[in-house]
Amino acid sequence: MSTQKLIVSDIDGTLLRSDKHISFVTKQRIFDLIYKGHIFAIATGRMHGAGKIITTELDYDGFLISCNGAVVKHLKTGEVIQAIELAPDLAKQVVAICEQYGAYYHLYDIDAIYASRYAHLAQKYAEGMAALPEGYHFTVAFPEDLPAMVGQVPIYKIGLYHEDPETFSAVMKALQKIEGLETCKSLDTSFDVMAKGVTKATGIEAIRAYYDIPLEHVIAFGDNENDMDMISYAGIGVAMGNAMEELKAAADFVTVTNDEDGLVYALDRLL
Numbered sequence: 001m002s003t004q005k006l007i008v009s010d011i012d013g014t015l016l017r018s019d020k021h022i023s024f025v026t027k028q029r030i031f032d033l034i035y036k037g038h039i040f041a042i043a044t045g046r047m048h049g050a051g052k053i054i055t056t057e058l059d060y061d062g063f064l065i066s067c068n069g070a071v072v073k074h075l076k077t078g079e080v081i082q083a084i085e086l087a088p089d090l091a092k093q094v095v096a097i098c099e100q101y102g103a104y105y106h107l108y109d110i111d112a113i114y115a116s117r118y119a120h121l122a123q124k125y126a127e128g129m130a131a132l133p134e135g136y137h138f139t140v141a142f143p144e145d146l147p148a149m150v151g152q153v154p155i156y157k158i159g160l161y162h163e164d165p166e167t168f169s170a171v172m173k174a175l176q177k178i179e180g181l182e183t184c185k186s187l188d189t190s191f192d193v194m195a196k197g198v199t200k201a202t203g204i205e206a207i208r209a210y211y212d213i214p215l216e217h218v219i220a221f222g223d224n225e226n227d228m229d230m231i232s233y234a235g236i237g238v239a240m241g242n243a244m245e246e247l248k249a250a251a252d253f254v255t256v257t258n259d260e261d262g263l264v265y266a267l268d269r270l271l
Contacts, residue, residue, distance in 0.1 A: 013223035043200040049111035049138030065203030067157040082206040088151040105160040112139035199229035
């Protein structure tokens, strides 16, 4: 039987240290794994274009799971092995609720973000684009009539934010009543919406099936609520030492923190 492993890592709080960089030790361990024939992938809530920014530090040959599992695209070849769109009728309902409550929201295509206003994540991407090599640029747009974009472009995820906790909670509750949506809280005042059944585990399954790797040979690393499904799904789910307590409870192994090379610590003991 093949001993090839599939190792999948979240980005923030997992692969990245608190200074938002990948340590030299972690990079070397990942490249060593790939050299030995194992498969490495990153899983993120970001769209593909934004997740790809990480590869300016870690230029690996493999797939990137983006939009919380809706999209799986190869970084080198551009091959897409999974792209699960949010149906336009559902997206329109989500957008209507965001508009009703005055919540900031953005729509994710594979390599484009369309935002309701120049603020929050979209503003950060727009302002940071100049610092990126040209090959890492992606579309950041602020259409005058964003609701009209629904049905005109593919939407793989909708992200939303509201600075008022009570309003944010009301928006979440309204969205969770809609059938056909997968919802996930990514930060205290940030919320993600995808097609029903879409999680980071969905993305891992696409890669696992592509390479025909047994589930017990899948190792997933994470720290936050949107990592719960992949931690529970993987043959070995690893929670970072800095992870939320609920994730640690669901994990098969709890490693040290992201600032202590937790990914390396776990792999040295699990492989």
